[in-house]
Structures are given as C-alpha cells and as structure tokens.
Amino acid sequence: MEILSTAQMRAIESEAMTSGAITGPQLMERAGAAVAGQIRLAWPKAGRATVLCGPGNNGGDGYVIALLLRRAGWRVRVLGCDGDPGPDAAEMRRRWRQAGPVLPLTPQAFLAAPPGDICVDAVFGTGLTRPPAREIAQVLALLPGEDVVAVDCPSGLCLDSGVLLGRPRAGDAGMPRARLTVAFDSPKPGHLLGLGPAVCGRLVIADIGLGPWRQTAARGGPEDRPDGRPGLVAIAQPATAPRDGAARSGLRALLAKHSPAHKFSHGHALILAGGVGAGGAARLAARAALRIGAGLVTIGPPAEALAEHAGPPDALMRRAVDAAPDLSAMLGDARLRAICIGPGCGTRRAAALLPAALGSGRPCVLDADALTALAADADLAAGLHAACVLTPHAGEFARLFPDLAARLDAVPARGPAVSRLDVAREAAARCGAVVLLKGPDSVIAVPDGRAMIHSAVDVPWLATAGSGDSLAGLIAGAMARGVAPCDAAGLAVILHAMAARSIGAGLIADDIPDRLPAILRGIGA
Numbered sequence: 001m002e003i004l005s006t007a008q009m010r011a012i013e014s015e016a017m018t019s020g021a022i023t024g025p026q027l028m029e030r031a032g033a034a035v036a037g038q039i040r041l042a043w044p045k046a047g048r049a050t051v052l053c054g055p056g057n058n059g060g061d062g063y064v065i066a067l068l069l070r071r072a073g074w075r076v077r078v079l080g081c082d083g084d085p086g087p088d089a090a091e092m093r094r095r096w097r098q099a100g101p102v103l104p105l106t107p108q109a110f111l112a113a114p115p116g117d118i119c120v121d122a123v124f125g126t127g128l129t130r131p132p133a134r135e136i137a138q139v140l141a142l143l144p145g146e147d148v149v150a151v152d153c154p155s156g157l158c159l160d161s162g163v164l165l166g167r168p169r170a171g172d173a174g175m176p177r178a179r180l181t182v183a184f185d186s187p188k189p190g191h192l193l194g195l196g197p198a199v200c201g202r203l204v205i206a207d208i209g210l211g212p213w214r215q216t217a218a219r220g221g222p223e224d225r226p227d228g229r230p231g232l233v234a235i236a237q238p239a240t241a242p243r244d245g246a247a248r249s250g251l252r253a254l255l256a257k258h259s260p261a262h263k264f265s266h267g268h269a270l271i272l273a274g275g276v277g278a279g280g281a282a283r284l285a286a287r288a289a290l291r292i293g294a295g296l297v298t299i300g301p302p303a304e305a306l307a308e309h310a311g312p313p314d315a316l317m318r319r320a321v322d323a324a325p326d327l328s329a330m331l332g333d334a335r336l337r338a339i340c341i342g343p344g345c346g347t348r349r350a351a352a353l354l355p356a357a358l359g360s361g362r363p364c365v366l367d368a369d370a371l372t373a374l375a376a377d378a379d380l381a382a383g384l385h386a387a388c389v390l391t392p393h394a395g396e397f398a399r400l401f402p403d404l405a406a407r408l409d410a411v412p413a414r415g416p417a418v419s420r421l422d423v424a425r426e427a428a429a430r431c432g433a434v435v436l437l438k439g440p441d442s443v444i445a446v447p448d449g450r451a452m453i454h455s456a457v458d459v460p461w462l463a464t465a466g467s468g469d470s471l472a473g474l475i476a477g478a479m480a481r482g483v484a485p486c487d488a489a490g491l492a493v494i495l496h497a498m499a500a501r502s503i504g505a506g507l508i509a510d511d512i513p514d515r516l517p518a519i520l521r522g523i524g525a
C-alpha cells in the first residue's frame with residue numbers, strides 16, 4: 001500500500017481536478033460522504049452530533065458530513081469558523097446554512113449544549129502548518145476522545161510526521177484523541193508514525209476515486225513526483241497486515257522455494273558471535289536465520305567461546321572466527337551469502353571484523369555492537385555499501401547520526417515537522433546503506449529514497465531483551481535466501497511483529513524464532 005505525503009496528496013488532488021474528470025466540490029462530497037458512511041456504520045442508530053468545522057477544506061468536509069447526518073435523521077449542531085474557507089468549503093457551508101446555523105467555534109458555544117453521541121473533528125487536516133491556538137485549541141482540548149470521529153486526522157497532528165505541533169514528541173498528556181479516523185485515498189506518514197496511531201484510534205482509508213492519478217504519481221521516479229521523492233510503501237499496518245491478501249502474497253513471493261531445492265540454494269548465513277559468556281544474542285539471531293529458511297547457518301564465535309555453542313539447535317554449524325583473516329578465509333566460499341555482525345559481539349571485536357565483513361561486499365546486517373563500533377570510527381562507515389542493512393534503535397541512531405537525531409528531538413513548531421521517515425531517508429542516503437530505524441513505528445529507508453513504514457504499535461511486548469537479535473537474524477537469513485536487503489528488512493519486521501502478535505504478552509525473545517513455522521505456514525510460504 002502506498003503512503004502519500006501531504007504534498008503528494010495535494011498534487012494528486014489538483015491533477016485530478018485539472019484533468020477535468022472531477023471537480024473540487026465533488027471530491028469534497030465524496031470525502032464527506034465517506035466519513036458520514038463510516039459514522040453510520042459505527043453508530044447505526046441516529047443520535048446527536050456536534051460537528052466542528054475549521055477554516056479550510058477539512059472544515060468543508062465537515063459541512064458535508066453535517067448535512068448527510070442530518071438527512072439520515074441525526075440531530076446536528078455545527079460550530080465553524082468565520083472568514084473565507086476557499087470556494088469549495090464556502091459552497092458546502094452555504095448548503096449547510098440552508099439547513100441549520102453555524103455557531104462560533106468557541107469554548108463557550110461548545111459548552112452551551114452537551115456534545116451529543118459523537119463529535120466530528122473537521123478542524124484541521126493536511127493543511128495544518130502551526131499548532132492550533134487560542135479558541136480553536138481550547139475547543140479541541142474539550143473534545144471527549146472516546147466519542148470523536150476525526151476527518152483525516154485529529155486536529156493538531158502533523159500528517160507528515162505523526163507529531164503534535166508545538167508539543168514535545170514524547171509524552172501524551174492532554175493529546176487529542178479520536179475513536180475513529182477516516183482519511184482519504186492513502187495513509188499519510190503521520191497516521192503510522194510517532195503519536196499518529198495512538199491519537200487516530202481506528203483508521204479507515206476511504207477511496208474517493210483518486211486512484212488513477214495516484215498511480216501515475218506512484219509509477220514515476222523521484223523526478224516525476226510532486227515532492228521530488230519516490231513513493232513510499234506501507235508494508236503493513238497493525239489492523240490489516242496479517243489478514244491482508246496482497247501482503248501475504250508479497251511475503252510468499254519473497255520466500256518462494258527454489259525447485260529442485262538444495263541446502264545451498266537456500267543460502268548460507270554467517271552469524272558472528274561474541275566471546276565467552278556473550279553468545280546468547282548471536283544464538284538468537286542464528287536461530288531466527290535458520291527458522292526463516294536459510295539453507296545453512298554458521299555461528300562464528302572466537303575459538304575460546306566455541307564450546308559454549310555445543311548445545312541445540314543441532315542444525316546450527318559452528319566455526320571459530322578469531323580475527324579478520326579467519327573471516328576473510330571463510331568468506332572465500334562464495335556460497336556464504338550473508339553476514340550478521342553485532343549481536344553480543346563486543347564493540348572491539350565488531351570493529352576488528354567489520355572491515356573484512358564489509359570488504360567482502362556480501363549482504364551484511366549491522367546491529368548492536370557493530371553500530372556502536374561504526375559510530376566510533378568514521379573509517380569503518382566508509383566501507384558500507386548498498387547491501388548492508390543497519391538496524392539502529394533510536395539510541396543507536398542518535399550515536400550514528402547525532403545531527404539528524406537532534407532535528408528529531410526538537411519541539412516541532414511548524415508543519416510539516418521532521419519525521420522518523422525523513423531522518424531515516426537522509427541517513428540511508430548519507431551512508432549508502434539500508435537503514436532500518438527500529439521502534440513501534442519502524443522505518444526502512446534505501447539510499448535511492450525508497451522507504452517503507454511498518455507500524456506495530458499493537459505489540460508493545462516486542463520491546464524486550466533479545467528481540468532485536470532475532471530481528472537481525474531474520475534479515476540475515478532472508479538475505480542468505482537471496483531476498484534483496486530492503487525487502488529482507490521489510491519481510492523481517494513483518495514476520496517479527498506477526499510472531500509477537502501470535503505469542504502475546506509474556507513473550508521472551510527465544511519464543512520468536514520458534515513461532516516462525518506457524519507464521520510461514522499461515523502465509524503459505
């Protein structure tokens with residue numbers, strides 16, 4: 001599924017209107033009808049609604065919704081802004097005024113009567129450029145989150161970044177909330193990143209007939225794009241991923257078995273391990289690489305720690321890797337197709353082995369200690385290449401790219417605010433490798449500008465010791481199978497979250513790899 005920036009959305013809308021196939025008021029009618037339809041599905045019995053209409057086209061949608069709910073038997077109260085909302089919204093306001101008054105959008109007017117069964121937040125959408133202020137902010141603060149239906153987004157959310165303008169990025173005290181958010185055509189990054197999933201509630205994406213124009217924009221390269229960037233692909237959202245037919249067939253295709261299969265045709269992955277007493281992380285990664293279907297997996301600790309790896313799984317091969325020459329010698333075997341370095345490795349050992357690992361040109365996952373080593377030595381970063389996947393969490397990202405992390409930390413005063421998507425893309429372009437910025441809202445960015453967002457806010461128990469090690473192993477295993485680095489990272493985050501979802505609270509990282517067979521069977525891989 002494509003994700004569109006707000007600039008892309010505006011450009012597609014204006015392309016559609018320029019084509020003459022559809023007018024602005026028609027688009028607004030479709031958008032309003034989509035929201036009204038979702039309200040009637042969720043609240044089948046007509047009740048009372050308060051509709052808040054802002055100063056632009058989001059407000060225009062609100063007037064359409066008000067009229068349609070009224071026609072459906074709802075008792076509707078409308079609070080709106082004075083001033084010129086633009087021709088389309090003005091037309092919708094005029095139509096509503098034939099049915100009922102527009103009260104001022106003030107706390108006094110809002111509190112003069114009970115809000116009713118639902119409040120429709122049609123104040124700001126994709127046009128938000130600064131924090132809501134004065135009376136509008138006061139009204140928004142009064143909304144009862146559990147009964148709010150948001151048009152495009154809860155007002156105040158920056159749809160390019162998932163941050164609330166004017167507020168610190170972390171912490172959710174007093175934030176706007178909706179029970180249901182109906183957005184148009186495609187999700188925007190802000191629906192999936194940061195606070196977006198929490199404030200939007202259930203997200204419904206309504207088709208308003210812009211498909212032909214979106215596809216034109218999506219097909220072109222960066223130069224053809226409204227905002228000069230290639231399109232984004234949402235690889236999964238919590239509500240749809242496991243059941244989504246397209247996502248399933250995509251995963252299946254990535255993991256398609258070769259026939260006739262031989263263990264080497266499924267690839268050989270090398271998981272470098274740390275010294276005595278530090279082998280657990282690499283073993284988790286190795287187990288995950290085996291479970292995702294790498295034909296062979298070798299764990300490579302220093303010789304003194306080899307004995308620690310004598311236990312199961314017996315499918316795992318062991319070979320001592322003491323220093324860079326040992327690694328180079330192993331990599332002389334062309335069948336060794338992917339490397340994972342970092343989990344439990346130790347920073348010094350990672351730094352010593354990285355030049356050989358990177359110099360081989362093999363697909364390589366850099367995680368944990370390898371990222372710390374990389375942050376400490378700029379020369380190491382020079383060896384990165386397009387088949388490397390860096391898997392930093394926020395803290396590791398800040399060590400690697402302190403300037404980008406600082407931009408992300410600043411309180412966003414104006415929209416569009418800097419997003420995790422922006423900084424991951426810039427990081428990927430800068431280091432020439434795939435960057436997987438991990439979190440509940442993971443972003444995968446490729447140096448050429450392609451990116452994916454994977455929102456897994458519904459599996460908080462995934463944030464546990466060793467979880468990242470198993471993720472690194474999944475990526476290495478998929479790359480050993482010949483999956484492209486970017487797709488391997490995408491596949492791994494999906495399978496990782498699916499496994500966590502199926503395990504539930506109480507998950508420990510050891511459970512994740514062993515859940516893979518059931519998950520893979522479920523997607524028919």
Ligand SMILES: NC(=O)C1=CN([C@@H]2O[C@H](COP(=O)(O)OP(=O)(O)OC[C@H]3O[C@@H](n4cnc5c(N)ncnc54)[C@H](O)[C@@H]3O)[C@@H](O)[C@H]2O)[C@@H](O)CC1
Binds near residue numbers: 012055060126132
């Ligand atoms: N782009 C599309 O394809 C479509 C857009 N539609 C609606 O149009 C919306 C976007 O409309 P607009 O571009 O008019 O923008 P909004 O309606 O989101 O915002 C209105 C205007 O308020 C001003 N503004 C921004 N932040 C403010 C603040 N903090 N305080 C006061 N004023 C502020 C800006 O000038 C902005 O243009 C979408 O969210 C959606 O609801 C739909 O009607 C149909 C399709």
Ligand SMILES: [K+]
Binds near residue numbers: 155
């Ligand atoms: K809104």
